[in-house]
Amino acid sequence: MATKTFDAVVIGAGPGGYVAAIRLAQLGKKTALVDRESLGGVCLNWGCIPSKAFIAAGNLVDDIRAAAGRGILAGEPTVDVARLRAFKEGVVKKLVGGVGQLEKGNGVEVLKGTAVFVGPNAIEVDAGGEKTLVEAPAFILATGARPIAIPGFEFGKDVWTAREALELSEVPGRLVVIGGGVIGLELGTVYAKLGSKVTIVEALPSLLTGVDPEAVRIVQKGLRQRGVEVFLNAKAKGQRRGGQGLEVTLGIDGKEQVVLADKILVAVGFRPNSEGLGLDKAGVKLDPRGFIQVDDRLQTNVPSIYAIGDVAGAPFLAHKASKEGEIAAEVIAGKKSLRDWVAIPGAIFTDPEVATVGLSEDDARKQGLDPLVGKFAFAALGRAIAIDHTEGFVKVVADRTSKLLLGVTIVGPEASDLIAEATLALEMGAYLEDVALTIHAHPTLPEALMEACKAALGEAIHAINRPEGQRRSRAGAAAEG
Amino acid sequence: MAYQFLLPDIGEGVVEAEILKWFVTPGDAVVEDQPLAEVMTDKATVTIPSPKRGIVTRLLWKEGDVARVHQPLVEMELEGGSSEAGPGPPAAPGAPVAPGPASTQTVRRPPSAGSGSGRKALAAPAVRALARELDVDIHAVRGTGPGGRVAKEDVRAQAATDGAVADGTLEVVPVRGLRRRIAEKMAISKRTAAHFTFVEQADATELIAIKERMARAAPEGVKVTFLPFVLKAAVAALQKYPQLNASFDEARGEIHRKRWYDLGIAAATEQGLTVPVVRRVDHRSIVDLAREIARLGADGRAGRLRPEDVSNSTFTVTSLGALGGMFATPVINYPEVAILGVHRIRPTPVVRDGRVVVREVFYVSLTSDHRVVDGSEAAEFTYEVIRHLEDPSLLHLEGI
Numbered sequence: 105m106a107t108k109t110f111d112a113v114v115i116g117a118g119p120g121g122y123v124a125a126i127r128l129a130q131l132g133k134k135t136a137l138v139d140r141e142s143l144g145g146v147c148l149n150w151g152c153i154p155s156k157a158f159i160a161a162g163n164l165v166d167d168i169r170a171a172a173g174r175g176i177l178a179g180e181p182t183v184d185v186a187r188l189r190a191f192k193e194g195v196v197k198k199l200v201g202g203v204g205q206l207e208k209g210n211g212v213e214v215l216k217g218t219a220v221f222v223g224p225n226a227i228e229v230d231a232g233g234e235k236t237l238v239e240a241p242a243f244i245l246a247t248g249a250r251p252i253a254i255p256g257f258e259f260g261k262d263v264w265t266a267r268e269a270l271e272l273s274e275v276p277g278r279l280v281v282i283g284g285g286v287i288g289l290e291l292g293t294v295y296a297k298l299g300s301k302v303t304i305v306e307a308l309p310s311l312l313t314g315v316d317p318e319a320v321r322i323v324q325k326g327l328r329q330r331g332v333e334v335f336l337n338a339k340a341k342g343q344r345r346g347g348q349g350l351e352v353t354l355g356i357d358g359k360e361q362v363v364l365a366d367k368i369l370v371a372v373g374f375r376p377n378s379e380g381l382g383l384d385k386a387g388v389k390l391d392p393r394g395f396i397q398v399d400d401r402l403q404t405n406v407p408s409i410y411a412i413g414d415v416a417g418a419p420f421l422a423h424k425a426s427k428e429g430e431i432a433a434e435v436i437a438g439k440k441s442l443r444d445w446v447a448i449p450g451a452i453f454t455d456p457e458v459a460t461v462g463l464s465e466d467d468a469r470k471q472g473l474d475p476l477v478g479k480f481a482f483a484a485l486g487r488a489i490a491i492d493h494t495e496g497f498v499k500v501v502a503d504r505t506s507k508l509l510l511g512v513t514i515v516g517p518e519a520s521d522l523i524a525e526a527t528l529a530l531e532m533g534a535y536l537e538d539v540a541l542t543i544h545a546h547p548t549l550p551e552a553l554m555e556a557c558k559a560a561l562g563e564a565i566h567a568i569n570r571p572e573g574q575r576r577s578r579a580g581a582a583a584e585g
Numbered sequence: 586m587a588y589q590f591l592l593p594d595i596g597e598g599v600v601e602a603e604i605l606k607w608f609v610t611p612g613d614a615v616v617e618d619q620p621l622a623e624v625m626t627d628k629a630t631v632t633i634p635s636p637k638r639g640i641v642t643r644l645l646w647k648e649g650d651v652a653r654v655h656q657p658l659v660e661m662e663l664e665g666g667s668s669e670a671g672p673g674p675p676a677a678p679g680a681p682v683a684p685g686p687a688s689t690q691t692v693r694r695p696p697s698a699g700s701g702s703g704r705k706a707l708a709a710p711a712v713r714a715l716a717r718e719l720d721v722d723i724h725a726v727r728g729t730g731p732g733g734r735v736a737k738e739d740v741r742a743q744a745a746t747d748g749a750v751a752d753g754t755l756e757v758v759p760v761r762g763l764r765r766r767i768a769e770k771m772a773i774s775k776r777t778a779a780h781f782t783f784v785e786q787a788d789a790t791e792l793i794a795i796k797e798r799m800a801r802a803a804p805e806g807v808k809v810t811f812l813p814f815v816l817k818a819a820v821a822a823l824q825k826y827p828q829l830n831a832s833f834d835e836a837r838g839e840i841h842r843k844r845w846y847d848l849g850i851a852a853a854t855e856q857g858l859t860v861p862v863v864r865r866v867d868h869r870s871i872v873d874l875a876r877e878i879a880r881l882g883a884d885g886r887a888g889r890l891r892p893e894d895v896s897n898s899t900f901t902v903t904s905l906g907a908l909g910g911m912f913a914t915p916v917i918n919y920p921e922v923a924i925l926g927v928h929r930i931r932p933t934p935v936v937r938d939g940r941v942v943v944r945e946v947f948y949v950s951l952t953s954d955h956r957v958v959d960g961s962e963a964a965e966f967t968y969e970v971i972r973h974l975e976d977p978s979l980l981h982l983e984g985i
Contacts, residue, residue: 439718440717440718440720441714441717442717444713444717445710506732508707508732531709531710532709532710533707533708533709533734535732
């Protein structure tokens, strides 16, 4: 068997692994990047990027339909699925190619194959039967996670994971989405826009559990307007092919109900890709759910092995994996890096979008704080009115005494972009006044964050500043609804 | 059951106390009256006993923190039922509290005033990165920015300090307890009072003779020193010049002249300067004074002084004995208005009747607050003290 030796080896070329490899190479380490599939991992190939290509296309369809309201009469749009798929594939190819060039340009050796640990300092890479022993003093595990299957819904031709949904082989007439979390809602929304009749099935009492209920309510309204049916507290019990298509049986309040579908998308969570890697041979410790346990330097209990991204636990976010990849690489290179971020932003590409960072109002109360909350509705913002996207709001949560910003929830147009400023503010340790006193260009959507901070201080310009009691009771009423 | 023990009332007028030392750590089982902590007020060091039996779950202050009276001090888990057994000691007001939810968020909590424990630094990512690079614990850095925000310069300054500590060129001694009290009091005194010092020479020949005679005649175990004579001479002068046995209340614009004579004696202890007070100096005999000075000295060295031993003097005397030097410029024991320093007695050539002779000579230094005491008055007071030290029989004559 051929043997290769490196300073560091990264297993998994997703947004965590490929970034870690580049950073290692930048820091002078002779680095290998191993993946059994395509560079870029789920994110570039079957996740974030293709889904955003579709979502943007879906938004365009929506906008064309709505354009009549502004006097643009384009007629009912039709979607050429094959061309849209080709566009998506072009996007993915371009980005994957870019990653390949970056690895090459930085001197990272890319090894295609399946990696298995044979000891704490060596793996065997199997490329279609051709095996190579790869030795290194340091390894980074970035193998990610995969969708959880539920009993009775074995993945296949009829039951999709997000990956199949993003192949866009067809636009099914009826799509049942099991799981009302981020992926289920994003893909449910886009298929609804492309023409599917979509049904969302969520086992918990609320969609997007953990997100501010007021924001969820607005997302739910958006779904309703697009003809998406939502079942809450509903368990997907089984499915079978019947005369009219797939019959999906739901258990709701102890009663059974059947929903018809042409395709079923299951998006109920992730399990870590920590099996089959020989981690037992290397002695790496896993938690009961199979996630690799790491410290704040991303090191496992085996000093030569690090783990980043989804395989090291929630939140399952590409940018969290990338950041951890940089930190692990720097630690291996002898730098004193540490997971010490204040907050990780989260973006949900529903319609309207939702983005969050730091504490929600509920989080703050659960921690025993009495937060100062400020809210500003896009309906009162010039730019939002001008682009005809007035749904949603910005809500800021701050410490009542010090006015230190603790968290921001945005639901509305371009929320995923708007959250960047809020994240910087949190990371810099900004007070409400810092954001409120910063001049924001007019007319732009980020003015809503400035206004929300001013509202928390009782100084909003483009909203009537109500006494806090009234503001809070309104928030409470919305939370109940 | 969770129980929060509040810092009890420690003494009249005491509003806060510095935590000097914890005798327990979380997880320790304690019984009633077992010492929990040693705290220092502006009056004295006090041991705080546990009011109940239980397990200590959380110490709410770090050593060196200043807690206010009736603020929570420790959290305890009481043994089942014992909390219902009877009321706690009156000095230990406690309140049951519900355990709070555990925090899992990474978002930093704002620094809360007062409690320094567990505080997360307010610092931008670049500053945090610099701290890691320089091996500085950013949460321990005192930020100079708005709201205590840590700047890069603060991190670099801390790194320089840490480096000097590491290579042994700098020793960092936390200013705690007595040292902190001394620092605060001295600063207030110097900032407030208009210090001026008057110095004059005195002849101790007669004083030495009388002291020796009394020392021989004193009861077994009583060591007669010069200090009782100094206290008596000071009282003689204070009775004549009451403006110096006073305190100055600047806020009210009042001078409070005292018609009693409780004299502080500045004394060195292992922890630092303390000023135990000898009460009613005018009513006590030399032997009685010697006894009381000895007791205060012993208690001071043993750290046993009670709040009432060290508070409310009317005037202060400072003497370093063999280290007394020629003279000094003592700092007033604020809010008093004057302090008398007596210095080392040594054979000195002096002119007597036109001839140089060797006499036992020492100097006295009187620092006064010039806002209250005029120069001539300070001088006259000093001469009055010297007159009684050069001829101690006057003390008998005047019945002081």
